[in-house]
Amino acid sequence: MTSATNLEGKVAIVTGGGRGIGKAITQRLAEAGANVAIASRKMDNLKATAEEFASLKGKILPVECHVGKPDHLENLVQTVEKEFGPADILVNNSATNIGQGPSLDVTDEMLDKMVEINIKAALRLMRLTVPKMMEKKNGSVINIASIAGLRPQPGGLLYSFTKAGLIMMTRTWACEFGKSGVRVNAIAPGLIQTDFSEFFWKNEAHVKKLEAVQPIPRVGKVEEIGGAALYLTSDDASFVTGQVFVIDGGATAM
Numbered sequence: 001m002t003s004a005t006n007l008e009g010k011v012a013i014v015t016g017g018g019r020g021i022g023k024a025i026t027q028r029l030a031e032a033g034a035n036v037a038i039a040s041r042k043m044d045n046l047k048a049t050a051e052e053f054a055s056l057k058g059k060i061l062p063v064e065c066h067v068g069k070p071d072h073l074e075n076l077v078q079t080v081e082k083e084f085g086p087a088d089i090l091v092n093n094s095a096t097n098i099g100q101g102p103s104l105d106v107t108d109e110m111l112d113k114m115v116e117i118n119i120k121a122a123l124r125l126m127r128l129t130v131p132k133m134m135e136k137k138n139g140s141v142i143n144i145a146s147i148a149g150l151r152p153q154p155g156g157l158l159y160s161f162t163k164a165g166l167i168m169m170t171r172t173w174a175c176e177f178g179k180s181g182v183r184v185n186a187i188a189p190g191l192i193q194t195d196f197s198e199f200f201w202k203n204e205a206h207v208k209k210l211e212a213v214q215p216i217p218r219v220g221k222v223e224e225i226g227g228a229a230l231y232l233t234s235d236d237a238s239f240v241t242g243q244v245f246v247i248d249g250g251a252t253a254m
C-alpha cells in the first residue's frame with residue numbers, strides 16, 4: 001500500500017481540468033505526484049493551468065477535447081496513453097447546463113445536448129479507460145454530480161436528471177467493477193463559486209436565502225472539493241465504492 005497522499009506513478013484524466021472544480025482537483029492530484037491530463041475545449045485556458053501548475057510533483061498535459069465528440073474522446077485517451085501510459089484515475093467533471101426553465105419548454109435538442117455532454121461523455125470515457133484499469137486490477141473513477149441530482153430543482157429538470165443519471169451510473173459501475181479492482185464514486189457539490197454557477201452566487205437574494213438556511217452559511221470554494229477527490233483516488237479509500245460524497249455546507253442535511 002502506498003501512503004495516503006502519494007499518487008506518484010499514477011495517471012489521471014480530468015475533464016474540464018482547466019478551471020473551477022476540475023482545476024482544484026487537478027492541483028491536488030498533481031501535488032500528490034499523479035501525472036494529470038486536463039481536457040476541454042479551450043486550449044488557451046488549459047495551457048495557462050498547465051503553466052501555473054508546472055512546478056507541482058506530477059506533470060500536467062493539456063489536451064483539446066470537446067467531450068460531446070466521440071473522436072475527441074478517443075484522441076484524448078490515445079494521447080494520454082502515449083504520453084503517460086494508461087489512466088489509473090478518471091474524473092468526469094465537464095458539464096453543461098442549458099434548458100433552464102419550465103419543463104414544458106424543454107425541447108428535444110436541449111435534452112440531447114445535455115445527455116451528450118453530461119451523461120454520454122462519462123459513459124464513453126469509462127468504456128475507453130476502465131478495461132485497462134481492470135487489467136491492472138486497480139483504478140478509480142470519480143463522477144462529478146451535484147446535489148441537484150439528489151433532489152429536484154424546479155426549473156432545472158435537465159441538469160437534475162442528468163446528474164441523477166450520473167449518480168446511478170456511479171452506483172451501477174461500482175457494482176459491476178468492484179471485483180476487478182476498479183472503484184467508482186461520485187462527488188455531489190452544493191453551490192460552489194465558479195463561472196458555471198455565477199447565475200446563482202451573483203444573485204444577492206439567492207445567496208441571502210442560502211445563508212439563512214444552510215448550516216454552513218456561505219457559498220463553497222473549489223478547494224473544498226479537491227481534497228475529497230484526492231481521498232477517493234487514494235489507498236485510504238480502498239474500501240469505498242458506489243458512494244456519493246455530498247459537499248454542500250449542509251444544504252441537504254435540512
Ligand SMILES: NC(=O)c1ccc[n+]([C@@H]2O[C@H](COP(=O)([O-])OP(=O)(O)OC[C@H]3O[C@@H](n4cnc5c(N)ncnc54)[C@H](OP(=O)(O)O)[C@@H]3O)[C@@H](O)[C@H]2O)c1
Nearest residue numbers: 016020021040041042066067094095146191192194196197
Ligand atoms: N459550481 C457549482 O456550484 C457546482 C455545483 C454542483 C456541481 N457542479 C459540477 O462541477 C463540475 C465542474 O463545474 P464548475 O462549477 O467547476 O464549472 P466551470 O468552472 O465552468 O467548469 C466547467 C468545465 O467544463 C468544461 N466543459 C464544458 N463543456 C465542455 C465540453 N463540451 N467539452 C469539454 N469540456 C467542457 C469547461 O471547459 P471548456 O469551456 O474549456 O470546454 C470547464 O472546464 C460540473 O460537472 C458541474 O455540474 C458545480
